[in-house]
Amino acid sequence: MKAITMTSNLPQPPIKNPIKGAGLTKPGIVILQFVFISFVALIEIFFRSNVGFLTGIAIWASYYGALIYGRPGTTYVAVVNPPIAFGAAAILLLPTVGGFSLSITRLGVDLVSGLASVAPFLLSGALFGWWHYFKLVKQAKLTS
Numbered sequence: 001m002k003a004i005t006m007t008s009n010l011p012q013p014p015i016k017n018p019i020k021g022a023g024l025t026k027p028g029i030v031i032l033q034f035v036f037i038s039f040v041a042l043i044e045i046f047f048r049s050n051v052g053f054l055t056g057i058a059i060w061a062s063y064y065g066a067l068i069y070g071r072p073g074t075t076y077v078a079v080v081n082p083p084i085a086f087g088a089a090a091i092l093l094l095p096t097v098g099g100f101s102l103s104i105t106r107l108g109v110d111l112v113s114g115l116a117s118v119a120p121f122l123l124s125g126a127l128f129g130w131w132h133y134f135k136l137v138k139q140a141k142l143t144s
Contacts, residue, residue, distance in 0.1 A: 025074065026074050026077045029070050033062040040054055041086070046097055050114050051090060055121075056117070056121030059122060059125055062082050066082075067132055090111055094110045
């Protein structure tokens with residue numbers, strides 16, 4: 001039995017890099033991670049009254065996106081910033097969007113439960129990020 005192959009005479013467009021230029025700078029990574037994590041946390045807090053799985057996936061995506069689209073030398077910022085961005089977003093969004101007052105005890109309970117919900121995502125993302133950072137540092141030492 002003979003296999004049939006299809007060929008096309010249509011011109012194939014060249015695949016272009018989605019990002020023009022060298023990539024994200026350190027401030028760009030910080031802002032992008034904060035905005036992305038905050039937006040997903042805002043949606044999740046609005047519907048669920050706390051953070052959870054979707055925010056965890058956003059944290060993973062922000063780690064990965066910053067490591068992929070950042071300039072050389074921005075790996076440290078890409079690894080350090082997501083927990084800080086999540087903490088700032090949770091402190092800002094839980095009392096406002098969550099509908100709770102600025103009661104310190106209620107905010108503390110919500111922060112601890114939210115952190116417990118996303119802790120596996122923060123830990124696994126940080127482990128991968130630090131592994132990637134130290135791998136790049138080791139490669140830089142070997143090549144110089």
